[in-house]
Amino acid sequence: MALEGTDIFPRLERFYDAVPRDAAVAEDIGEFVLFVRQGAGWPYYARPKLGGQTPSAADVTAVRARQREAEAPEEFEWVHETTPDLLAVARSAGLDVLLAPLLVLDRAALVPDLPVPGATIRFLDPAADRFAADVAASRAVGRLGFGAPATTPATSTAGTLILEPAGPAQRDAVPTPGEQLVADQRRRHASGRMISAVVESAAEGIVACGSVQRVDGVAEVVGVATLPSARRRGYASQLTANLARRSLQEGDDLVFLSAGDDDVARLYSKVGFRRLGTACIGSPASSAALG
């Protein structure tokens, strides 16, 4: 795959526009389209309308009002290279914008599948009895993983208090998801629109997770997380490599992801991804998470 291919950004736009439509209703608001979740799926974002003009600050304000009304997070996503003027508009309208490295797989550079120390990588099977338990453990790992960024020290001390990194016990204490969410996940996996994998060990159970969402030959790697107690063993790298290879085997020819920061981007670069651009994630300036 040629990374320079001029059709990559338009394909990404079509992908971002298509993915939420499976589980959300699309509402046009100015030059944005807002995806409002239906049922138990995760809440979606607003993004520039496919083929539209640069949204205005008034469009941002109107979308936020509708998001509050729909009890959806006030979140916006777009690709900087495709809608470059939106960055200044979004900031002027009171959004903080996270600039996330956008990386595309260089197929020739994809690392080989290697055994992971002390564990195995397993793809989730929507027909299996354990699918619901796998979804529950994966969501718990994701929640704990994203709650502890890679740059957080594994162990910190404050006086005599020692904070242990979250591990299997904390994972197992996370409440299990509802039946509707599991059913939604099962449907997505059975249709092939989503593929998920986990890193699992006999002693610790599921310690890392990740997925790809797929539409029309484009696959996005999402939700890669490792339990804080199981980091720096190569789990996320190998999991990502396995997911990418599986997507290629299933016929996808554009595999991409956005990394939370440059440290995470470096990890993906070692797997075979190359920086192509910047994904922008906007949310209200008062938000502590992205501020």
Ligand SMILES: CC(C)(COP(=O)(O)OP(=O)(O)OC[C@H]1O[C@@H](n2cnc3c(N)ncnc32)[C@H](O)[C@@H]1OP(=O)(O)O)[C@@H](O)C(=O)NCCC(=O)NCCS
């Ligand atoms: C980012 C994250 C998924 C990485 O998980 P991980 O399983 O620790 O990742 P890996 O072990 O594959 O790689 C992490 C580092 O450990 C190194 N490493 C890999 N195997 C190793 C080993 N056996 N011994 C020591 N270091 C090792 C890797 O080279 C990498 O180094 P780098 O940061 O200098 O590139 C994890 O920190 C996490 O869950 N973060 C929060 C969620 C998140 O940001 N997810 C990414 C979404 S974009």
